[in-house]
Amino acid sequence: MALTILCVTFLFFLIIGVPVAFAIGLSAVCTILYEGLPFIVIFQRMMSSMNVFSFLAIPFFIFAGELMLYGGIADKIVVFAKNLVGHVRGGLGMSNVVACTLFGGISGSPVADVSAMGSVMIPMMKKEGYDADYAVNVTTHASLVGALTPTSHNMIIYSLAAGGKVSIGALILAGVMPTIVLAVCMLVAAYLVAVHRGYPAGVFPGWHEVWRSAAAAVPGLFVAVIIIAGILSGVFTATESASIAVIYAMFVTVVLYRTMSRKNFLKASAKAVKTTGVVLLLIGVSGTFQYLIGLYSVADLTGAWMAKVSSEPWVIFMMINVILFILGTFMDMASTILICTPIFLPIAVQYGMDPVQFGIVLLVNCALGLNTPPVGTTQFVGCAIGGVSVGYVMRTIWPFYGALTAALLAVTYIPAFSMWLPRFFGYT
Amino acid sequence: MLTRVNAFLAKYCLIIAVIGLYAIVAAVVFQVFGRYVMNDTPTWAEALTLVLILYVALFGAAVGVRDAGHIGMESLLVLVSDEWRRRLEVVIHLLVAIFGALMVAGGWGLMSGVLSYKIPTLGISEGWHYAPLVLSGALIFLFSVEHIIANVQHKEVVPAWL
Numbered sequence: 220m221a222l223t224i225l226c227v228t229f230l231f232f233l234i235i236g237v238p239v240a241f242a243i244g245l246s247a248v249c250t251i252l253y254e255g256l257p258f259i260v261i262f263q264r265m266m267s268s269m270n271v272f273s274f275l276a277i278p279f280f281i282f283a284g285e286l287m288l289y290g291g292i293a294d295k296i297v298v299f300a301k302n303l304v305g306h307v308r309g310g311l312g313m314s315n316v317v318a319c320t321l322f323g324g325i326s327g328s329p330v331a332d333v334s335a336m337g338s339v340m341i342p343m344m345k346k347e348g349y350d351a352d353y354a355v356n357v358t359t360h361a362s363l364v365g366a367l368t369p370t371s372h373n374m375i376i377y378s379l380a381a382g383g384k385v386s387i388g389a390l391i392l393a394g395v396m397p398t399i400v401l402a403v404c405m406l407v408a409a410y411l412v413a414v415h416r417g418y419p420a421g422v423f424p425g426w427h428e429v430w431r432s433a434a435a436a437v438p439g440l441f442v443a444v445i446i447i448a449g450i451l452s453g454v455f456t457a458t459e460s461a462s463i464a465v466i467y468a469m470f471v472t473v474v475l476y477r478t479m480s481r482k483n484f485l486k487a488s489a490k491a492v493k494t495t496g497v498v499l500l501l502i503g504v505s506g507t508f509q510y511l512i513g514l515y516s517v518a519d520l521t522g523a524w525m526a527k528v529s530s531e532p533w534v535i536f537m538m539i540n541v542i543l544f545i546l547g548t549f550m551d552m553a554s555t556i557l558i559c560t561p562i563f564l565p566i567a568v569q570y571g572m573d574p575v576q577f578g579i580v581l582l583v584n585c586a587l588g589l590n591t592p593p594v595g596t597t598q599f600v601g602c603a604i605g606g607v608s609v610g611y612v613m614r615t616i617w618p619f620y621g622a623l624t625a626a627l628l629a630v631t632y633i634p635a636f637s638m639w640l641p642r643f644f645g646y647t
Numbered sequence: 648m649l650t651r652v653n654a655f656l657a658k659y660c661l662i663i664a665v666i667g668l669y670a671i672v673a674a675v676v677f678q679v680f681g682r683y684v685m686n687d688t689p690t691w692a693e694a695l696t697l698v699l700i701l702y703v704a705l706f707g708a709a710v711g712v713r714d715a716g717h718i719g720m721e722s723l724l725v726l727v728s729d730e731w732r733r734r735l736e737v738v739i740h741l742l743v744a745i746f747g748a749l750m751v752a753g754g755w756g757l758m759s760g761v762l763s764y765k766i767p768t769l770g771i772s773e774g775w776h777y778a779p780l781v782l783s784g785a786l787i788f789l790f791s792v793e794h795i796i797a798n799v800q801h802k803e804v805v806p807a808w809l
Contacts (some may be wrong), residue, residue: 232742235735240708241743248749262753262780269704270697270776275675278668278703343740455679462675485665489809492664493716499700500717520728 222515225250225508229521237556240497245502250511261507269499272455272458277498280372282491283442283468284326288482289490290437293335296321305421305531309413311347312357314341314421315408319361320402325442327370329589332362334595337604341372349418351605352615359601359612360619361405363586366552367377367394367579370464373552374456376502377578380509380560387448387457389575389646397579397630404622412618438471451644498553500526505557512561522566532570536580539563543551543581547588551596555585575646576630579637583627590616590623602636653793654807656712656786661808664706671696671703694768698775705783712743713790714806737795750784795807 228249230241247261287293300318307313318340337358345356366373369391378385442464449460472479472556496553512518525535547555559581567577591595592609602609629636678692712718727735754777761773790804797804 223693235739235740237739240717241746244746245742247747259753259756262750264699264756266757266777266780269701272693272697275671275696275700278700279672279675282668459675459679462672463679464673466676475693486809488665488668489661492661492668492703492707493711493714494707495668496664496704496709496711497717499704500708500711503704 221289240501247507250456264507265503269503276375276458276461277372278495283464284328284331285487285491286468288331289487291478295436296524299436302429302432306423308420309418310421312409313467316361316405324368329362329365329597331599332365340486343349351607355605356599359597367398385574389641392641393575401626409617518565543584547585548591552585658808660706664703667699667703691770701779703791705779709783709786740791740794747784752781
């Protein structure tokens with residue numbers, strides 16, 4: 220009964236439009252009151268879930284991402300991407316994919332990626348005669364790799380939601396291959412659509428220009444190297460690497476590029492604080508939710524229900540994918556990760572999936588959800604920049620969706636795909 | 648009147664949170680510096696960041712309520728008529744306000760329970776851990792009430808700073 224109250228009130232609050240964090244908190248309050256427990260328990264759980272040193276990496280990653288968003292690193296990356304692949308047919312589409320992948324790699328946030336790259340690339344593409352739906356779809360899909368990169372705070376959230384048993388270093392390495400394959404899939408999709416619609420090719424500026432623009436972009440891209448090298452070498456913890464990344468992002472945008480104005484610096488700081496508040500509040504209330512999920516053995520109940528349907532691992536994995544995808548369409552990444560990890564991770568592990576691989580499957584599913592209504596955060600931002608409706612974009616989304624689904628299936632069913640790199644480096 | 652007070656509160660809470668964020672970055676970088684360069688890890692750094700992060704996060708979350716920064720589902724709101732959407736929005740803000748009030752009550756209970764304990768490495772009261780919960784709850788309550796009044800009066804709440 221208590222579990223029913225938890226689920227029904229949560230869904231009710233969510234559907235009428237209460238923000239996710241408050242929907243979780245209020246449904247927990249209803250359940251706790253039904254159980255006759257003092258409601259203070261909720262806030263005790265909430266505060267202890269937020270007060271973890273490793274979580275400090277989250278505001279730092281968010282802050283570093285905002286600094287790069289407001290600090291003009293995006294422009295250098297766009298020039299480099301355009302010089303590199305702009306001369307292929309549908310060149311601006313291809314440049315967009317490369318630029319989004321690179322910026323996603325350092326900002327670690329699909330939403331930041333779409334707002335940074337989209338505001339430069341989408342108007343540019345429309346001006347050159349590309350259709351708005353194509354411009355928006357290329358940007359919103361290519362930017363999803365931001366969710367899988369070392370700078371993504373979502374990996375930290377997953378690692379902690381899994382009880383801190385999943386190594387962040389292993390997750391970072393596991394994300395590398397899927398990121399590359401995702402980018403290649405997007406390049407292929409962007410190219411095929413461009414050929415089909417007869418989009419133009421740009422002019423190759425020569426290798427000298429390519430090298431020059433690459434050299435200009437490298438200091439900005441170096442932030443990802445700091446984080447990877449810092450964590451993998453064991454010199455820094457994830458939190459410490461992230462703090463160094465913040466200082467480095469400040470150095471690059473303020474001192475090296477000199478593209479950061481005082482106003483933009485404050486804007487980046489204020490935005491980082493607000494996003495941190497949203498994400499950490501979500502983490503806090505999810506702590507309460509996880510406690511209740513544990514109390515009512517939701518993972519066992521779900522596992523038993525799934526076992527009734529089939530005992531074949533591939534069917535179970537497919538079911539998990541479908542459920543994760545559906546949840547991801549109406550919740551944002553952090554809440555999906557926090558709520559689903561304690562329920563589905565034990566089931567996936569029971570059927571032979573490695574926790575690191577499950578993390579990547581979860582992240583790709585969440586990424587898919589970011590581009591699917593009703594709550595498609597990156598899609599909203601992309602459509603707003605492109606000046607088109609979500610419905611209009613959805614009609615031609617299929618090639619890109621197909622590419623993304625192919626990548627998801629590869630990650631789900633070919634363990635080596637995500638696992639060989641972590642294993643190669645000695646993480647098991 | 649409430650709008651003016653709230654705009655003031657939102658602006659200065661955000662400024663305090665931003666300063667807090669800089670302080671956290673500085674403390675963690677100093678910790679790394681202490682460990683590798685001075686060969687002496689400062690013990691207060693981690694404890695301090697763990698207190699500060701609560702202020703940054705909870706003030707940020709409160710300002711997020713005023714600036715409509717929290718993520719929620721909007722599909723149902725889009726489907727219904729304008730009249731109903733306004734009514735639903737009032738209900739949503741009311742629910743958020745209730746949660747804010749509970750944060751104040753819960754936070755107060757937790758804070759008064761630990762006031763006499765001290766955080767070992769910092770030498771300040773444990774109550775500092777729970778104070779932001781009370782403050783943020785109060786702010787969330789005030790900001791939600793402001794949204795309800797603005798909604799009834801057909802007005803918009805404008806972000807106070809940046």
